[in-house]
Amino acid sequence: MKINNDNIIISFKNLSKKFGDFQAVSNINIDIKRGEIIGFLGPNGAGKSTTMKMMAYLLKPTKGEIWIRGNGKLEKLSNHNKDYLLNNIGFLIENPAFYGNVSPRMILKYFAELKGYPKKKVNQRIEEVLETFGMMNWIDKKIKTFSKGMRQKIGIASAIIHNPDIVVLDEPTTGLDPQARREIRDFILNLKNKGKTIFLSSHLLYEVSEVADRIAIINRGKIVAFDTLDNLESKNQKSIINIELLNHPEDNELDRILEHIREILIPFIGVSDDLNWLNYNKDNKIFQVLFNGDPKNQLIILKTLLRHEYEIIEFSVPKAGLLENLFIDLTSSEKTQYLDKKFDENQKLKEISMEV
Amino acid sequence: MVSILKNNIVTEQINIERQKVGLRRDIMQINNTISFELKRNFRRFIVLLIVYAGIFFLSLLMNELLYDLMGEFAPTDSISLMQNYIGQFFILALIISAAMFGGSIIAEDFYRQTGNLLFPKISKTRLLVGRLISRYILNALCILFFYVLVATTSFIKYQEVDLKIFYSIGWALLYSFVLLCFVSFLSSFMKNTSFTIITSILFLLIVMQMVPVILSYSGVVENNEIPMFFIFSYFGNIISECLNMPAVRYETITHPPALEYSQWSTPSEFGAALGMIIYIIIFLTLAYILYQRRQSKSE
Numbered sequence: 001m002k003i004n005n006d007n008i009i010i011s012f013k014n015l016s017k018k019f020g021d022f023q024a025v026s027n028i029n030i031d032i033k034r035g036e037i038i039g040f041l042g043p044n045g046a047g048k049s050t051t052m053k054m055m056a057y058l059l060k061p062t063k064g065e066i067w068i069r070g071n072g073k074l075e076k077l078s079n080h081n082k083d084y085l086l087n088n089i090g091f092l093i094e095n096p097a098f099y100g101n102v103s104p105r106m107i108l109k110y111f112a113e114l115k116g117y118p119k120k121k122v123n124q125r126i127e128e129v130l131e132t133f134g135m136m137n138w139i140d141k142k143i144k145t146f147s148k149g150m151r152q153k154i155g156i157a158s159a160i161i162h163n164p165d166i167v168v169l170d171e172p173t174t175g176l177d178p179q180a181r182r183e184i185r186d187f188i189l190n191l192k193n194k195g196k197t198i199f200l201s202s203h204l205l206y207e208v209s210e211v212a213d214r215i216a217i218i219n220r221g222k223i224v225a226f227d228t229l230d231n232l233e234s235k236n237q238k239s240i241i242n243i244e245l246l247n248h249p250e251d252n253e254l255d256r257i258l259e260h261i262r263e264i265l266i267p268f269i270g271v272s273d274d275l276n277w278l279n280y281n282k283d284n285k286i287f288q289v290l291f292n293g294d295p296k297n298q299l300i301i302l303k304t305l306l307r308h309e310y311e312i313i314e315f316s317v318p319k320a321g322l323l324e325n326l327f328i329d330l331t332s333s334e335k336t337q338y339l340d341k342k343f344d345e346n347q348k349l350k351e352i353s354m355e356v
Numbered sequence: 357m358v359s360i361l362k363n364n365i366v367t368e369q370i371n372i373e374r375q376k377v378g379l380r381r382d383i384m385q386i387n388n389t390i391s392f393e394l395k396r397n398f399r400r401f402i403v404l405l406i407v408y409a410g411i412f413f414l415s416l417l418m419n420e421l422l423y424d425l426m427g428e429f430a431p432t433d434s435i436s437l438m439q440n441y442i443g444q445f446f447i448l449a450l451i452i453s454a455a456m457f458g459g460s461i462i463a464e465d466f467y468r469q470t471g472n473l474l475f476p477k478i479s480k481t482r483l484l485v486g487r488l489i490s491r492y493i494l495n496a497l498c499i500l501f502f503y504v505l506v507a508t509t510s511f512i513k514y515q516e517v518d519l520k521i522f523y524s525i526g527w528a529l530l531y532s533f534v535l536l537c538f539v540s541f542l543s544s545f546m547k548n549t550s551f552t553i554i555t556s557i558l559f560l561l562i563v564m565q566m567v568p569v570i571l572s573y574s575g576v577v578e579n580n581e582i583p584m585f586f587i588f589s590y591f592g593n594i595i596s597e598c599l600n601m602p603a604v605r606y607e608t609i610t611h612p613p614a615l616e617y618s619q620w621s622t623p624s625e626f627g628a629a630l631g632m633i634i635y636i637i638i639f640l641t642l643a644y645i646l647y648q649r650r651q652s653k654s655e
Binding site for chain 1 (some may be wrong): 384395396410468472475477478
């Protein structure tokens with residue numbers, strides 16, 4: 001089998017993994033293009049870590065193949081070429097733990113040399129990477145004195161220390177405070193700007209929506225969706241608009257305002273009236289309107305509200321909210337069954353067309 | 357322009373280094389692991405040097421004060437001095453250092469989950485080989501330090517150091533490797549480092565000493581027909597006895613009023629070498645298989 005697309009850097013072909021009778025990963029087909037960030041989402045036990053471990057050759061696939069670009073051409077990952085193909089990938093496999101009695105310089109030097117980084121350049125590279133994380137003052141301190149956030153940064157540093165083109169990050173911000181999360185998110189975007197390809201798994205939907213170019217949603221070992229967020233959103237035909245008014249409604253007038261908005265917007269929302277499509281959040285004083293995601297409807301809703309002299313100071317479509325809805329929709333059992341059926345139908349169609 | 361050129365040169369160098377795969381990569385990664393582990397275990401090495409020095413001073417105290425007072429066991433020449441020093445607490449030091457260096461060799465990465473960072477970068481085989489070599493080097497340095505102290509004492513007291521000491525060093529180094537392999541085997545399935553260290557010390561000090569006594573006393577091994585090759589601590593006796601070959605192969609031990617039994621005390625040189633090599637192969641193979649099969653909590 002030959003795969004010819006110069007832009008593809010990693011390709012999963014019918015990737016499957018079985019543990020005894022349990023199908024952990026089933027027929028995953030994903031092509032990852034150079035320079036993009038892929039968000040890999042799924043509930044616990046969905047098969048995210050298993051997929052990543054197969055990529056790192058820590059687990060062997062029961063069926064299917066992983067193709068990785070090395071020396072300009074895509075090659076099938078196997079025991080004899082894993083060293084040099086994986087040299088171009090940096091892995092951070094969940095929950096990095098370090099030996100407490102070593103310094104970042106010592107451990108990063110070891111990791112860089114293991115991956116074949118030129119010895120003479122290692123120290124310079126370590127300083128460069130730690131500088132990016134603002135950790136130069138800690139370079140020779142013992143890791144046991146570090147906070148969890150600092151350890152996580154060293155974990156990411158260890159994944160990129162040998163300057164790979166592909167970076168695989170499994171839950172890189174789990175358990176971190178918002179400040180550290182933001183720093184790591186900015187760092188991921190910075191890597192993308194340098195042309196790196198990033199495969200990012202996370203439970204934190206908001207985070208993935210902030211950085212990912214395309215999102216793969218995995219449930220029960222199967223990919224239930226893989227597309228850009230905009231396309232997923234339009235396929236799902238639902239979006240949320242957040243609206244904030246200049247003058248926040250008082251409690252006694254809230255019902256009247258809600259009723260009025262409901263009345264004027266109902267022709268344009270494009271979703272079933274049975275859904276509770278209009279809400280007001282008293283904590284952040286935001287109206288939330290669920291609509292069909294069509295940008296034309298979004299514009300009409302805005303115009304209608306302005307025409308009725310609502311003084312709007314915020315009108316936005318939060319991506320995390322959409323993703324959350326989408327994620328729950330796609331990973332709920334009914335939807336999964338529906339998609340399973342669709343998937344099987346597609347497979348049959350593919351097989352038929354192959355035979356033809 | 358200059359920085360672009362520099363970047364290109366670095367990228368080119370990275371690509372050249374990355375081409376080193378197969379045996380070259382094996383050797384390179386093992387070499388890197390040895391140098392990392394030597395640095396990482398340096399503090400442990402210093403602690404064990406102190407332990408060996410402590411054991412030496414304890415032997416010094418016994419030989420120079422107690423035995424001199426008792427007269428009977430006092431060394432009279434370089435050989436008997438070395439035999440006294442090596443035969444007393446040295447085996448205990450060997451066991452402690454093997455347990456300390458080998459206890460964490462496999463168990464640590466699973467207990468602390470440090471394997472999540474290591475294993476995509478290096479294979480378990482290369483890591484195990486690198487670690488065994490580095491820890492054995494440190495262990496061997498501790499042993500040599502002890503022998504230097506013993507040789508110095510012999511030289512100060514008798515103005516000579518019998519060259520048979522090198523036989524003893526050779527056997528000590530071989531036996532310490534058997535112990536290291538045994539502890540590595542325990543480490544491959546034990547939960548954590550501390551548990552491995554304690555279990556291995558207790559097993560080597562108590563179980564390995566008790567089993568021959570029980571077997572001999574109970575008469576299971578009748579008339580000393582079978583040397584105790586099945587007890588690998590038996591091979592440790594050759595470290596001191598090789599200084600005075602041919603040594604007594606078995607002896608009758610009497611504990612008044614009623615306890616009397618015979619047991620094998622010294623293996624032959626050929627038997628010891630063969631036995632230890634067989635044990636090394638068995639322990640290393642088992643450790644390797646269990647290590648390969650073992651998976652971290654998250655896998």
